[in-house]
Amino acid sequence: MATKVSTTKGWKIGDREFHSRLLLGTGKYPSVSMMRAALEASGAEIVTVALRRVDLTGGKDPQADMLEEIDAEKVLVLANTSGAMNAEEAVRLARLAVAAGLPKWIKLEIHPDPRYLLPDPIETLRATEILVKEGFTILPYIQADPVLAKRLEEAGAATVMPLGAPIGSNRGVETRAMIEIIIEQATVPVIVDAGLGAPSHAAEALEMGADAVLINTAIAVAEDPVGMAKAFRMGVEAGRRAYESGLGPTSRMAAATSPLTGFLDE
Amino acid sequence: MSGVPGDPLEGLPFARSRAVERFEELMFGAIRLEELAEQARKETRKNFGRTMRLFAPLYLSNECLNSCTYCGFSKENPIRRVTLTPEEVEVEAKHLSGVGFRNLLLVSGEHPREVPVSYLVETVRRTVDFFPSVAIEVAPLKSEEYRQIVGAGAEGLVLYQESYDRAAYAEMHVSGPKRNFDERLGGPERGYEAGFRRIGLGVLVGLADWRRELVALAAHVSHLMKVGWRAQVTLALPRLRPAAGGFQPRVAMSDRDFVRAICAFRVTFPQAGIVLSTREPAKLRDGLMELGVTMMSAGSETEPGGYTGVGKGRLHRTVRGREVALEASEWEGAEATEQFEVSDGRSAEELSLVLRQRGLDPVWKDWDRALAE
Numbered sequence: 001m002a003t004k005v006s007t008t009k010g011w012k013i014g015d016r017e018f019h020s021r022l023l024l025g026t027g028k029y030p031s032v033s034m035m036r037a038a039l040e041a042s043g044a045e046i047v048t049v050a051l052r053r054v055d056l057t058g059g060k061d062p063q064a065d066m067l068e069e070i071d072a073e074k075v076l077v078l079a080n081t082s083g084a085m086n087a088e089e090a091v092r093l094a095r096l097a098v099a100a101g102l103p104k105w106i107k108l109e110i111h112p113d114p115r116y117l118l119p120d121p122i123e124t125l126r127a128t129e130i131l132v133k134e135g136f137t138i139l140p141y142i143q144a145d146p147v148l149a150k151r152l153e154e155a156g157a158a159t160v161m162p163l164g165a166p167i168g169s170n171r172g173v174e175t176r177a178m179i180e181i182i183i184e185q186a187t188v189p190v191i192v193d194a195g196l197g198a199p200s201h202a203a204e205a206l207e208m209g210a211d212a213v214l215i216n217t218a219i220a221v222a223e224d225p226v227g228m229a230k231a232f233r234m235g236v237e238a239g240r241r242a243y244e245s246g247l248g249p250t251s252r253m254a255a256a257t258s259p260l261t262g263f264l265d266e
Numbered sequence: 267m268s269g270v271p272g273d274p275l276e277g278l279p280f281a282r283s284r285a286v287e288r289f290e291e292l293m294f295g296a297i298r299l300e301e302l303a304e305q306a307r308k309e310t311r312k313n314f315g316r317t318m319r320l321f322a323p324l325y326l327s328n329e330c331l332n333s334c335t336y337c338g339f340s341k342e343n344p345i346r347r348v349t350l351t352p353e354e355v356e357v358e359a360k361h362l363s364g365v366g367f368r369n370l371l372l373v374s375g376e377h378p379r380e381v382p383v384s385y386l387v388e389t390v391r392r393t394v395d396f397f398p399s400v401a402i403e404v405a406p407l408k409s410e411e412y413r414q415i416v417g418a419g420a421e422g423l424v425l426y427q428e429s430y431d432r433a434a435y436a437e438m439h440v441s442g443p444k445r446n447f448d449e450r451l452g453g454p455e456r457g458y459e460a461g462f463r464r465i466g467l468g469v470l471v472g473l474a475d476w477r478r479e480l481v482a483l484a485a486h487v488s489h490l491m492k493v494g495w496r497a498q499v500t501l502a503l504p505r506l507r508p509a510a511g512g513f514q515p516r517v518a519m520s521d522r523d524f525v526r527a528i529c530a531f532r533v534t535f536p537q538a539g540i541v542l543s544t545r546e547p548a549k550l551r552d553g554l555m556e557l558g559v560t561m562m563s564a565g566s567e568t569e570p571g572g573y574t575g576v577g578k579g580r581l582h583r584t585v586r587g588r589e590v591a592l593e594a595s596e597w598e599g600a601e602a603t604e605q606f607e608v609s610d611g612r613s614a615e616e617l618s619l620v621l622r623q624r625g626l627d628p629v630w631k632d633w634d635r636a637l638a639e
Binding site: 027028029030031032051052053054055056061063064083084085089092093096112113114115116168169170217220221 | 311312313314315316317366367368398463491495496497498537622625626627629630631632633634636637
């Protein structure tokens with residue numbers, strides 16, 4: 001008899017509840033219609049959109065109309081500050097986003113280096129402090145730095161989003177040791193962001209106890225983005241279910257027999 | 267490295283970094299082009315996704331004090347010249363914005379009297395109202411001058427060295443301020459320090475032995491990425507085309523070598539932007555869309571007033587530094603003379619269609635003024 005598979009538990013950012021633990025980025029897709037199809041297949045309830053790609057003047061520029069393709073009733077549009085090099089620029093972008101009618105939720109990305117897009121911890125903390133005071137819900141993208149994660153929590157960040165590996169690198173959870181500490185210490189959701197290249201990487205992050213993952217490149221540049229979105233959805237669900245079910249302890253060696261103490265059972 | 271005569275970095279303040287060695291290996295080593303192209307395609311996708319940034323050049327002036335053997339704007343060429351007024355620049359900019367562009371490149375010859383820094387500042391100020399992203403491609407300026415232009419809202423600086431070979435450079439740049447090789451070479455770093463966020467480097471392929479030029483460009487890119495770590499570095503390898511003055515490229519580079527160079531740069535510098543202009547023919551541009559190129563222009567006009575016809579009433583020639591009126595018979599249908607012949611004449615709309623057919627999303631807006639005010 002087939003038993004009904006129960007869904008995994010929901011989770012919250014601030015007061016808002018979500019069921020999907022997969023967040024999607026919207027860059028790098030071959031077309032906006034493909035992006036929308038992948039988004040639907042992924043079941044994601046939160047999508048990030050780079051503010052530099054959209055019209056912030058309120059003029060609905062048809063040459064920058066990505067937001068038109070996203071159903072804001074179904075998913076939360078999380079504006080990101082990609083391109084900002086310092087706290088001032090990120091704060092300015094966040095305020096413009098709200099003025100342009102976007103939700104007061106910001107994925108804070110401050111990377112002065114345009115090549116590896118690695119986040120600046122000092123500017124990120126400063127911007128978080130400013131924006132939290134202004135009533136924003138802030139999700140900061142950070143290095144996998146446990147101390148910084150705690151400092152951001154104290155500053156009022158709604159989540160922390162440590163990187164698994166450099167953005168777009170598809171290398172997986174290379175910062176595993178530090179992310180384990182962040183998860184252990186966190187009182188806000190931990191979303192592993194950046195560098196996850198395969199559904200197995202997403203599953204790994206969820207198995208570790210991360211609350212969610214954010215995926216962009218791995219889905220957007222896949223031969224079949226819709227198929228890959230489904231695969232990540234399954235990877236995330238598998239990882240979360242495994243976490244909730246309690247994974248067995250791991251060991252480097254097989255433990256089937258006990259050659260040294262077996263005589264005790266004879 | 268085999269195939270490169272002499273030391274391409276001789277006399278240049280750039281280190282032979284690992285990146286340079288990697289570039290030489292890919293460009294001149296045994297790897298098959300098809301295999302290199304596959305690597306380049308993967309790197310482009312990974313770093314830039316399935317997208318193509320589009321931009322348009324807007325020529326402000328074809329007045330120039332320099333005499334350069336390869337350039338249509340060269341001082342002694344008896345071409346039809348004009349400098350657009352800031353109001354006319356605005357008309358051209360509005361037109362390009364209407365076509366769909368959101369990324370503008372302001373281009374000008376070098377003429378401190380006709381095209382002073384205050385004029386450049388003014389044109390930037392007027393165009394940032396229509397364009398989230400404005401870059402300049404003008405003669406090298408002093409740090410303070412760059413700061414003024416950044417202050418007016420420009421975020422990109424394009425300054426090609428033309429040639430990294432000092433001997434060829436001296437030979438090609440016969441007279442004028444452009445003869446100063448080192449002033450030009452230091453321009454990108456001055457621009458970076460002045461606050462430009464995107465910096466474009468390049469060589470004009472055809473002036474000297476291109477094998478040496480490419481290695482030198484790789485070293486310059488590598489150097490700028492280290493000292494200018496906050497800047498997005500882009501690069502270009504425009505192959506010279508015939509221009510007014512009867513110039514014919516000296517050292518030809520085959521299409522095959524050109525494609526190989528684009529691929530080798532992509533794999534060496536996975537995150538560098540690579541720009542491909544309308545100098546190259548449509549077939550080659552289409553082929554390169556997936557192999558490393560990340561920025562393309564389309565529907566380009568390379569003369570001042572070329573998009574809307576503004577400035578026509580003031581056309582003149584310059585003879586020994588003096589303005590000379592056009593003959594009465596010359597006015598009929600006259601336009602300013604272009605810098606080079608465009609090879610790919612497709613409009614922005616046509617190019618967008620081709621991009622979409624190839625599964626690439628044309629990206630018009632990729633920057634916002636709020637990022638650098």
